[in-house]
Amino acid sequence: MKTLSRIGISLPPDLLKAFDQLRGRSGARNRSEAVRDIVRDRLVREAAAGSRGLMFGVLSFVYDHHTRDLDRRLNDYQHRHVTSIVSTTHVHIDRTHCLEVIILKGTSARLRAIGDQVLAVKGVKHGDLFLTQVDPTRGSGHTHTHSHDHGHHRHSHPLRRSRRR
Numbered sequence: 546m547k548t549l550s551r552i553g554i555s556l557p558p559d560l561l562k563a564f565d566q567l568r569g570r571s572g573a574r575n576r577s578e579a580v581r582d583i584v585r586d587r588l589v590r591e592a593a594a595g596s597r598g599l600m601f602g603v604l605s606f607v608y609d610h611h612t613r614d615l616d617r618r619l620n621d622y623q624h625r626h627v628t629s630i631v632s633t634t635h636v637h638i639d640r641t642h643c644l645e646v647i648i649l650k651g652t653s654a655r656l657r658a659i660g661d662q663v664l665a666v667k668g669v670k671h672g673d674l675f676l677t678q679v680d681p682t683r684g685s686g687h688t689h690t691h692s693h694d695h696g697h698h699r700h701s702h703p704l705r706r707s708r709r710r
């Protein structure tokens with residue numbers, strides 16, 4: 546087991562109360578675990594915002610399939626971006642609404658552009674894009690440079706060092 550460093554933090558009472566309520570909802574066993582979860586979550590988001598490496602994205606949205614031409618337009622859009630799309634799942638929610646979940650891979654800039662375009666389509670009611678990569682605190686998902694006998698080049702190892710502890 547890794548050694549843990551102990552730190553003390555100060556919070557105003559109302560923030561501590563809100564934090565404990567959040568911890569209760571999140572299922573974290575104690576305050577330390579809850580703080581670790583929040584810090585990791587923030588680091589993943591920061592890395593997602595600035596990363597030039599390979600990211601995975603989950604784009605989910607609800608739309609009204611009675612909106613004229615919308616099914617066809619969303620389908621056309623996906624056919625034009627096949628290189629970024631890993632998988633698509635479509636769920637018919639009720640007579641009117643559909644949920645679509647698209648798993649994407651590519652750079653964060655590319656995935657954000659796709660997310661913005663899809664969510665801006667008329668008839669798409671609400672949705673969200675979640676970007677992730679392998680735990681950024683462990684050095685994976687980055688682009689690095691090293692040399693081989695055929696010279697110097699760049700490539701990324703998105704799953705490097707992702708083995709379980």
Ligand code: NI
Pocket residue numbers: 610635636637638642643644
């Ligand atoms: Ni449907």
